[in-house]
Amino acid sequence: MLLREVDYARPATVEEAVSLLAAHEGARALAGGQTLVNVMKARAAAPDVLVDLVDLAELRTIGFSSDGLLEIGAMVTYTQLVGSSEVEVARPILAEVAATIADVQVRNRGTVGGNVCVSDPTNHLPPLLVVLDASFTIRGSGGERVVPADEFFVGVYMTAVGEGELLTKISVPPASDTGDGFSGVTIGKHGTYVVDAAATVSGEGARIAIGCVAATPVRATEMEERLAGGDFSEDAVREAAKGLGASLDPPSDVHGSADYRRSLAETSAVRAVLQAVERRKR
Amino acid sequence: MGTPAPARSRAISLEVNGEAVEYEVPARRLLVHFIRDDLGLTGTHVGCDTGNCGACTVHVDGVSVKSCMLLAVQADGTRIATVEGLAADGELTALQRSFNEHHALQCGYCTPGMLMSATALLEQNPHPNEDEVRVALQGNICRCTGYVNIVEAVVAVGEGTS
The missing domain is CATH 3.30.465.10 (Uridine Diphospho-n-acetylenolpyruvylglucosamine Reductase; domain 3)
Structure with a gap:
């Protein structure tokens, strides 16, 4: 596809890259290009200047x-x-x-x-x-x-x-007394997530975040509070997830309704936490 | 030396299938169009032009990439291999022979990309099992859905049975 005309620069240092980005309105950093080039094809983004970071070995x-x-x-x-x-x-x-x-x-x-x-x-x-x-x-x-x-x-x-x-x-931070988990439902085996959840558990409790349900990752704060006591039994984790879905306002689209995403959020959060708990034991 | 000024085009020099190439290309030209239209190497196909189908797969510095998701200027200074480079001396590679023997193509449109992805796999892992082949070819879509023979052809190369 023919892209819109664009200027291209290849800075040799981070300082040069930053000064190029600052000097040109409509400049965008170009990393691997696996998103940016495609959105440029669709004209969803139309940068005037691409600052290619390829030479910045550091x-x-x-x-x-x-x-x-x-x-x-x-x-x-x-x-x-x-x-x-x-x-x-x-x-x-x-x-x-x-x-x-x-x-x-x-x-x-x-x-x-x-x-x-x-x-x-x-x-x-x-x-x-x-x-x-x-x-x-x-x-x-x-x-x-x-x-x-x-x-x-x-x-x-x-x-x-x-x-x-x-x-x-x-x-x-490197893993210490922690275990990490990640779970969700994708479109196809390695496709885009419909909903995903990440979790880290430690002696102090759990950190849980849900993806695909809002503009940015949503911390499952109530679920985290319920797990703060350190009881990570399967029953406790399932109980802690109750109400998480209802607290979210996810989008509806061709891949899933808002209600389906609410349900997936609870299921994914439980699976991510249980996976993290299992790995923490190792 | 001051900060380089952004420009609409760039003089690039790279190696394509072992030959040095120098070209002035517009910044907006995709690598796949540079390969096909400027260099005339039409073995690399444009399928979806959205980064999904993998028909445009080439190797850049030894790793497989989709050439519709790179600008030609990004390839400045790199070493590129296209499907034409596989049998550069006129003799088919073991993988190409295996594709032939296993009838690993139907319409053939996806074949150049399949060959380049499978070649990259076999360089890293000379004896892949079926699962490893399927993961390695995940980024290559065969719209005829003729995956069975393609996977068999790649596995056979590793087993030395082709």
Whole structure:
């Protein structure tokens, strides 16, 4: 398909990328392009300038910070996540979920930064990063700031990354006394989620987030409060999920009615928590 | 050196099927159109043009990608392999022979993409089982739904029975 005319720049450093994004109104960062190129075809986005991040090697690394956080560069691909020994050691759920995103070709190009910055309500990583209590490092011309996951996702296709800013990395606490789970119902085996749920359990309780039911991931706060006592028996988890669906206002579309999504939210949350509990035992 | 100015086009140099190529391309040109229309390598097909069907699959720096979801300018400096590069010396690869023997195509439209995805799989995992083949070909749709023979053809290469 013929795209609308667009300008293209390939900065060599993060500083150059940020100054390009700040200097040109209508500039967009181009990561793997697995969403952006398609929405440009559909004219759903029509950037005037594409700032290609391909040469920014420092955004492609996975490592650990001095205080032990798992640090994932914004340009790390899903395939990299799946094969990373650091992820395997620190938070294997990230690799497990990344392995179910789309297909091999998309996983080879699609990036973690792109997935979260698109902030599509059906994307896999936003609810997961919310329960993992990830933090997002954003670079602008004025310097760097760090935003927690609960504040990063602002709306459909909107995040805390402002104009002239660039997400550079995502930091995730390593698993300690924790177990992680992810569950949901997709359209086809590895297709788009109709509803998904992510959960992390520890001695202190659970963090649970539901995807596809609102513009951004929704924390299941009441369910979390009911599980704060640390009773993670199957009966307790099922009981704790009651009323979660009724508290949501999900969309109705061709893939499912709002009521169906309410029901799926409870089922998915239970499955995600039970999976997390099972893994915490290992 | 200052920050590079954005431009409507870019002079790209890359390697395609082992040959060095230099071209001035508009920033908006998709890689698949560069391959088909500029280079005349029409083995790479455009199926859905939405990133779903995988008929446009090529290898960029050794990994499979859908060339309708890349701009040609993004491929500047890379090494590209298309279906034409498989039998570059005139001799079919084991995978291509296996496709032939197993009748792993009906209309043939998806075949170039299937071959490129399966080639990438076999390079990483020379003896895949059926499940691994099915996962590897998830991004390639055969609208004739002739998957059974395609999967058998790929598995047979790993088993050395083709």
